[in-house]
Amino acid sequence: MFDWLDHLIALLVYDTIGLSSESRWGHALHFFFYDSIKILLLLFLITFLMGIVNSYFPIDRIRAFLSRNKLYGAEYLMASTFGAITPFCSCSSVPLFIGFVKGGIPLGVTFAFLITSPLVNEVAIAMFIGMFGLKTTLIYVASGILLGTLGGYVLGRLKLEPLLSDWTQGVMHQAQEEEAFSEGRRTFSQRLPEITREAFGIVKSVVLYVLIGIGIGAAMHGFIPTGFFEQYISKGNPFAVPIAVILGVPMYSNAAGVLPIIQVMVQKGVPLGTAIAFMMAVVGLSLPEGTLLKKVMSWKLIAIFFGTITFLIIVSGYLFNLIL
Secondary structure (H helix, E strand, C coil): CCHHHHHHHHHHHHHHCCCCCCCHHHHHHHHHHHHHHHHHHHHHHHHHHHHHHHHHCCHHHHHHHHHHCCCCCHHHHHHHHHHHCCCCCCCCCHHHHHHHHHCCCCHHHHHHHHHHHHHCCHHHHHHHHHHHCHHHHHHHHHHHHHHHHHHHHHHHHCCCHHHECHHHHHHHHHHHHHHHCCCCCCCHHHHHHHHHHHHHHHHHHHHHHHHHHHHHHHHHHHHCCHHHHHCCCCCCCCCHHHHHHHHHCCCCCCHHHHHHHHHHHHHCCCCHHHHHHHHHHHHHCCHHHHHHHCCCECHHHHHHHHHHHHHHHHHHHHHHHHHC
8 A cells, every 4th residue: 555655765765865775774764754654644544534434423322322231341342353453553543542532432442442453453464374373363363352352441440531631631522512512414525624624633733743653663663673682582581571572662563564573583482472472562552652642641541551551461471372
Protein backbone atom coordinates (compact mmCIF):
# COMPACT_ATOMS: atom_id res chain seq x y z
CA MET A 1 0.00 0.00 0.00
CA PHE A 2 2.85 2.38 0.81
CA ASP A 3 5.49 1.07 -1.61
CA TRP A 4 5.32 4.35 -3.54
CA LEU A 5 6.13 6.25 -0.34
CA ASP A 6 9.02 3.94 0.50
CA HIS A 7 10.58 4.55 -2.92
CA LEU A 8 9.99 8.31 -2.66
CA ILE A 9 11.62 8.54 0.78
CA ALA A 10 14.53 6.39 -0.42
CA LEU A 11 15.11 8.85 -3.27
CA LEU A 12 14.99 11.75 -0.82
CA VAL A 13 17.29 10.28 1.83
CA TYR A 14 19.74 8.27 -0.26
CA ASP A 15 19.88 10.18 -3.56
CA THR A 16 18.94 13.79 -2.78
CA ILE A 17 20.43 14.11 0.72
CA GLY A 18 23.20 11.65 -0.16
CA LEU A 19 23.21 9.40 2.89
CA SER A 20 24.23 5.78 2.49
CA SER A 21 21.50 3.14 2.74
CA GLU A 22 23.86 1.21 5.05
CA SER A 23 24.53 4.10 7.43
CA ARG A 24 22.82 4.59 10.79
CA TRP A 25 21.72 8.11 9.90
CA GLY A 26 20.36 6.83 6.59
CA HIS A 27 18.28 4.16 8.35
CA ALA A 28 17.08 6.60 11.02
CA LEU A 29 16.04 9.39 8.61
CA HIS A 30 14.36 6.97 6.21
CA PHE A 31 12.41 5.51 9.14
CA PHE A 32 11.43 8.97 10.43
CA PHE A 33 10.23 10.42 7.12
CA TYR A 34 8.51 7.25 5.96
CA ASP A 35 6.68 6.50 9.20
CA SER A 36 5.76 10.14 9.87
CA ILE A 37 4.00 10.50 6.52
CA LYS A 38 2.48 7.01 6.63
CA ILE A 39 1.09 7.36 10.14
CA LEU A 40 -0.27 10.87 9.56
CA LEU A 41 -2.07 9.61 6.46
CA LEU A 42 -3.40 6.63 8.42
CA LEU A 43 -4.42 8.90 11.28
CA PHE A 44 -6.51 11.04 8.97
CA LEU A 45 -7.99 8.07 7.11
CA ILE A 46 -8.89 6.15 10.26
CA THR A 47 -10.26 9.23 12.00
CA PHE A 48 -12.31 10.08 8.91
CA LEU A 49 -13.72 6.54 8.70
CA MET A 50 -14.47 6.53 12.42
CA GLY A 51 -16.27 9.84 11.93
CA ILE A 52 -18.49 8.15 9.35
CA VAL A 53 -19.07 5.19 11.68
CA ASN A 54 -19.86 7.49 14.61
CA SER A 55 -22.23 9.46 12.38
CA TYR A 56 -24.27 6.47 11.20
CA PHE A 57 -23.67 3.57 13.56
CA PRO A 58 -26.15 3.29 16.44
CA ILE A 59 -23.42 3.65 19.05
CA ASP A 60 -25.96 4.72 21.67
CA ARG A 61 -27.67 1.32 21.43
CA ILE A 62 -24.35 -0.50 21.83
CA ARG A 63 -23.50 1.68 24.81
CA ALA A 64 -26.87 0.93 26.38
CA PHE A 65 -26.47 -2.77 25.65
CA LEU A 66 -23.01 -2.90 27.21
CA SER A 67 -24.04 -0.92 30.28
CA ARG A 68 -27.41 -2.59 30.96
CA ASN A 69 -26.57 -6.22 30.24
CA LYS A 70 -24.18 -8.46 32.11
CA LEU A 71 -22.08 -10.14 29.43
CA TYR A 72 -19.73 -11.81 31.93
CA GLY A 73 -16.61 -10.53 30.18
CA ALA A 74 -17.83 -11.15 26.63
CA GLU A 75 -17.70 -7.44 25.82
CA TYR A 76 -13.96 -7.44 26.56
CA LEU A 77 -13.44 -10.54 24.45
CA MET A 78 -15.43 -8.98 21.59
CA ALA A 79 -13.36 -5.79 21.69
CA SER A 80 -10.10 -7.74 21.93
CA THR A 81 -11.09 -9.95 18.98
CA PHE A 82 -12.02 -6.85 16.97
CA GLY A 83 -8.59 -5.47 17.80
CA ALA A 84 -6.97 -8.66 16.48
CA ILE A 85 -8.63 -8.32 13.05
CA THR A 86 -7.71 -4.65 12.59
CA PRO A 87 -4.27 -4.22 10.93
CA PHE A 88 -3.15 -1.17 12.91
CA CYS A 89 0.03 -0.43 14.84
CA SER A 90 -0.12 1.07 18.31
CA CYS A 91 0.12 4.66 17.03
CA SER A 92 -2.64 4.35 14.44
CA SER A 93 -4.90 2.64 16.99
CA VAL A 94 -5.13 5.88 18.99
CA PRO A 95 -7.74 7.51 16.69
CA LEU A 96 -9.92 4.44 17.11
CA PHE A 97 -9.46 4.72 20.87
CA ILE A 98 -10.67 8.33 20.64
CA GLY A 99 -13.65 7.20 18.56
CA PHE A 100 -14.55 4.50 21.08
CA VAL A 101 -14.35 6.89 24.04
CA LYS A 102 -16.27 9.57 22.16
CA GLY A 103 -18.94 7.03 21.30
CA GLY A 104 -19.45 6.19 24.98
CA ILE A 105 -17.98 2.67 24.93
CA PRO A 106 -16.78 1.75 28.47
CA LEU A 107 -13.11 2.54 29.04
CA GLY A 108 -12.15 -1.03 29.95
CA VAL A 109 -13.68 -2.35 26.72
CA THR A 110 -11.82 0.37 24.80
CA PHE A 111 -8.57 -0.68 26.48
CA ALA A 112 -9.18 -4.30 25.44
CA PHE A 113 -9.18 -3.15 21.82
CA LEU A 114 -6.18 -0.85 22.26
CA ILE A 115 -4.09 -3.64 23.80
CA THR A 116 -4.78 -6.32 21.19
CA SER A 117 -4.88 -4.21 18.02
CA PRO A 118 -1.10 -3.74 17.63
CA LEU A 119 -0.23 -7.21 18.96
CA VAL A 120 -2.19 -9.41 16.55
CA ASN A 121 -3.12 -8.79 12.89
CA GLU A 122 -3.41 -10.81 9.70
CA VAL A 123 0.00 -9.80 8.34
CA ALA A 124 1.73 -10.85 11.55
CA ILE A 125 -0.25 -14.11 11.60
CA ALA A 126 0.81 -14.97 8.04
CA MET A 127 4.47 -14.26 8.83
CA PHE A 128 4.23 -16.15 12.13
CA ILE A 129 2.95 -19.29 10.40
CA GLY A 130 5.83 -19.16 7.92
CA MET A 131 8.44 -18.64 10.63
CA PHE A 132 7.23 -20.75 13.56
CA GLY A 133 4.44 -23.04 12.34
CA LEU A 134 0.69 -23.32 12.89
CA LYS A 135 0.72 -24.51 16.53
CA THR A 136 2.88 -21.64 17.74
CA THR A 137 0.82 -19.18 15.72
CA LEU A 138 -2.45 -20.35 17.29
CA ILE A 139 -0.96 -20.04 20.77
CA TYR A 140 0.34 -16.55 19.90
CA VAL A 141 -3.05 -15.38 18.58
CA ALA A 142 -4.94 -16.84 21.54
CA SER A 143 -2.51 -15.31 24.02
CA GLY A 144 -2.76 -11.88 22.34
CA ILE A 145 -6.57 -11.90 22.48
CA LEU A 146 -6.51 -13.22 26.07
CA LEU A 147 -4.01 -10.52 27.02
CA GLY A 148 -6.32 -7.81 25.69
CA THR A 149 -9.36 -9.35 27.36
CA LEU A 150 -7.72 -9.65 30.79
CA GLY A 151 -6.04 -6.26 30.53
CA GLY A 152 -9.28 -4.55 29.53
CA TYR A 153 -11.18 -6.25 32.33
CA VAL A 154 -8.62 -5.31 35.00
CA LEU A 155 -8.36 -1.70 33.81
CA GLY A 156 -12.14 -1.45 33.53
CA ARG A 157 -12.59 -2.55 37.14
CA LEU A 158 -10.27 0.24 38.31
CA LYS A 159 -12.74 2.97 37.20
CA LEU A 160 -10.09 5.13 35.54
CA GLU A 161 -12.34 7.53 33.58
CA PRO A 162 -11.37 10.56 35.76
CA LEU A 163 -7.75 10.04 34.67
CA LEU A 164 -8.49 10.74 31.01
CA SER A 165 -6.98 14.01 29.79
CA ASP A 166 -8.94 17.28 29.87
CA TRP A 167 -8.97 17.22 26.06
CA THR A 168 -10.60 13.77 26.01
CA GLN A 169 -13.09 14.82 28.68
CA GLY A 170 -14.00 17.77 26.43
CA VAL A 171 -14.43 15.48 23.42
CA MET A 172 -16.73 13.21 25.44
CA HIS A 173 -18.75 16.18 26.71
CA GLN A 174 -19.08 17.57 23.18
CA ALA A 175 -20.24 14.17 21.90
CA GLN A 176 -22.93 14.04 24.60
CA GLU A 177 -24.17 17.51 23.64
CA GLU A 178 -24.22 16.62 19.96
CA GLU A 179 -26.19 13.46 20.77
CA ALA A 180 -28.65 15.39 22.99
CA PHE A 181 -29.27 18.14 20.44
CA SER A 182 -29.06 16.17 17.18
CA GLU A 183 -31.48 17.42 14.57
CA GLY A 184 -32.96 14.50 12.70
CA ARG A 185 -31.32 12.49 9.95
CA ARG A 186 -28.93 14.17 7.53
CA THR A 187 -27.61 12.94 4.21
CA PHE A 188 -24.01 11.78 3.83
CA SER A 189 -23.15 14.85 1.73
CA GLN A 190 -24.43 17.07 4.52
CA ARG A 191 -22.38 15.23 7.13
CA LEU A 192 -19.17 14.98 5.05
CA PRO A 193 -17.76 18.52 5.62
CA GLU A 194 -18.21 18.21 9.38
CA ILE A 195 -16.62 14.73 9.43
CA THR A 196 -13.67 15.99 7.37
CA ARG A 197 -13.12 19.04 9.60
CA GLU A 198 -13.21 16.86 12.69
CA ALA A 199 -10.69 14.43 11.20
CA PHE A 200 -8.32 17.28 10.29
CA GLY A 201 -8.77 18.75 13.77
CA ILE A 202 -7.84 15.51 15.54
CA VAL A 203 -4.79 14.98 13.30
CA LYS A 204 -3.68 18.58 13.88
CA SER A 205 -4.04 18.18 17.64
CA VAL A 206 -1.81 15.08 17.81
CA VAL A 207 0.73 15.78 15.03
CA LEU A 208 3.41 17.01 17.47
CA TYR A 209 3.04 13.84 19.55
CA VAL A 210 3.33 11.74 16.38
CA LEU A 211 6.55 13.43 15.27
CA ILE A 212 8.14 13.23 18.74
CA GLY A 213 7.19 9.58 19.08
CA ILE A 214 8.46 8.57 15.66
CA GLY A 215 11.65 10.58 16.26
CA ILE A 216 12.33 8.43 19.32
CA GLY A 217 11.57 5.30 17.33
CA ALA A 218 13.85 6.41 14.46
CA ALA A 219 16.76 6.95 16.84
CA MET A 220 16.26 3.49 18.33
CA HIS A 221 15.80 1.94 14.90
CA GLY A 222 18.96 3.46 13.47
CA PHE A 223 21.42 3.39 16.35
CA ILE A 224 20.66 0.34 18.55
CA PRO A 225 21.86 -2.95 16.98
CA THR A 226 19.95 -6.19 17.47
CA GLY A 227 22.95 -7.84 19.12
CA PHE A 228 22.70 -5.37 22.00
CA PHE A 229 19.47 -7.03 23.13
CA GLU A 230 20.47 -10.64 22.53
CA GLN A 231 23.33 -10.56 25.04
CA TYR A 232 20.91 -9.83 27.89
CA ILE A 233 18.07 -12.25 27.11
CA SER A 234 19.80 -15.58 26.59
CA LYS A 235 18.28 -18.92 27.63
CA GLY A 236 20.27 -19.20 30.85
CA ASN A 237 19.02 -15.96 32.39
CA PRO A 238 15.94 -16.54 34.64
CA PHE A 239 15.12 -12.84 34.39
CA ALA A 240 15.33 -12.81 30.59
CA VAL A 241 11.58 -12.25 30.08
CA PRO A 242 11.23 -9.05 32.17
CA ILE A 243 14.55 -7.78 30.80
CA ALA A 244 13.30 -8.42 27.24
CA VAL A 245 10.10 -6.49 27.99
CA ILE A 246 12.02 -3.55 29.47
CA LEU A 247 14.42 -3.47 26.50
CA GLY A 248 11.53 -3.63 24.05
CA VAL A 249 9.61 -0.63 25.39
CA PRO A 250 11.90 2.12 23.96
CA MET A 251 11.66 0.67 20.46
CA TYR A 252 8.90 1.33 17.94
CA SER A 253 7.65 -0.99 15.20
CA ASN A 254 4.60 -2.95 14.17
CA ALA A 255 4.43 -6.71 14.56
CA ALA A 256 5.34 -7.36 10.91
CA GLY A 257 8.40 -5.12 11.21
CA VAL A 258 9.79 -6.71 14.36
CA LEU A 259 9.05 -10.36 13.50
CA PRO A 260 12.20 -10.83 11.35
CA ILE A 261 14.26 -9.68 14.36
CA ILE A 262 12.40 -12.18 16.53
CA GLN A 263 13.20 -14.96 14.09
CA VAL A 264 16.92 -14.11 14.24
CA MET A 265 16.80 -14.01 18.05
CA VAL A 266 15.21 -17.47 18.21
CA GLN A 267 17.75 -18.84 15.74
CA LYS A 268 20.54 -17.54 17.99
CA GLY A 269 19.15 -19.31 21.07
CA VAL A 270 16.77 -16.80 22.64
CA PRO A 271 13.71 -18.74 23.99
CA LEU A 272 10.61 -18.22 21.89
CA GLY A 273 8.49 -17.00 24.82
CA THR A 274 11.15 -14.41 25.70
CA ALA A 275 11.35 -13.27 22.08
CA ILE A 276 7.55 -12.97 21.81
CA ALA A 277 7.43 -11.00 25.08
CA PHE A 278 10.04 -8.66 23.57
CA MET A 279 7.92 -8.32 20.42
CA MET A 280 4.77 -7.57 22.42
CA ALA A 281 6.62 -4.87 24.37
CA VAL A 282 7.89 -3.32 21.13
CA VAL A 283 4.50 -3.17 19.42
CA GLY A 284 2.22 -2.70 22.42
CA LEU A 285 4.21 -0.70 24.98
CA SER A 286 6.43 1.58 22.94
CA LEU A 287 7.52 5.03 24.12
CA PRO A 288 6.13 6.53 20.89
CA GLU A 289 2.73 5.12 21.83
CA GLY A 290 3.09 6.68 25.26
CA THR A 291 3.72 10.11 23.75
CA LEU A 292 0.62 9.72 21.58
CA LEU A 293 -1.51 8.54 24.50
CA LYS A 294 -0.49 11.63 26.48
CA LYS A 295 -3.01 13.52 24.36
CA VAL A 296 -5.88 11.36 25.59
CA MET A 297 -4.68 10.21 29.04
CA SER A 298 -2.99 11.64 32.10
CA TRP A 299 0.51 10.45 32.96
CA LYS A 300 -0.94 8.49 35.89
CA LEU A 301 -3.34 6.61 33.61
CA ILE A 302 -0.54 5.90 31.12
CA ALA A 303 1.59 4.50 33.97
CA ILE A 304 -1.28 2.26 35.16
CA PHE A 305 -1.96 1.11 31.58
CA PHE A 306 1.70 0.33 30.85
CA GLY A 307 2.23 -1.31 34.25
CA THR A 308 -0.77 -3.62 33.89
CA ILE A 309 0.13 -4.70 30.37
CA THR A 310 3.81 -5.11 31.26
CA PHE A 311 2.89 -7.55 34.03
CA LEU A 312 0.58 -9.54 31.75
CA ILE A 313 3.18 -9.70 28.96
CA ILE A 314 5.83 -10.97 31.38
CA VAL A 315 3.47 -13.68 32.65
CA SER A 316 2.59 -14.70 29.09
CA GLY A 317 6.31 -14.85 28.17
CA TYR A 318 7.05 -17.31 30.98
CA LEU A 319 3.97 -19.39 30.04
CA PHE A 320 5.10 -19.45 26.40
CA ASN A 321 8.52 -20.75 27.45
CA LEU A 322 6.87 -23.50 29.53
CA ILE A 323 4.43 -24.55 26.78
CA LEU A 324 6.90 -24.43 23.91
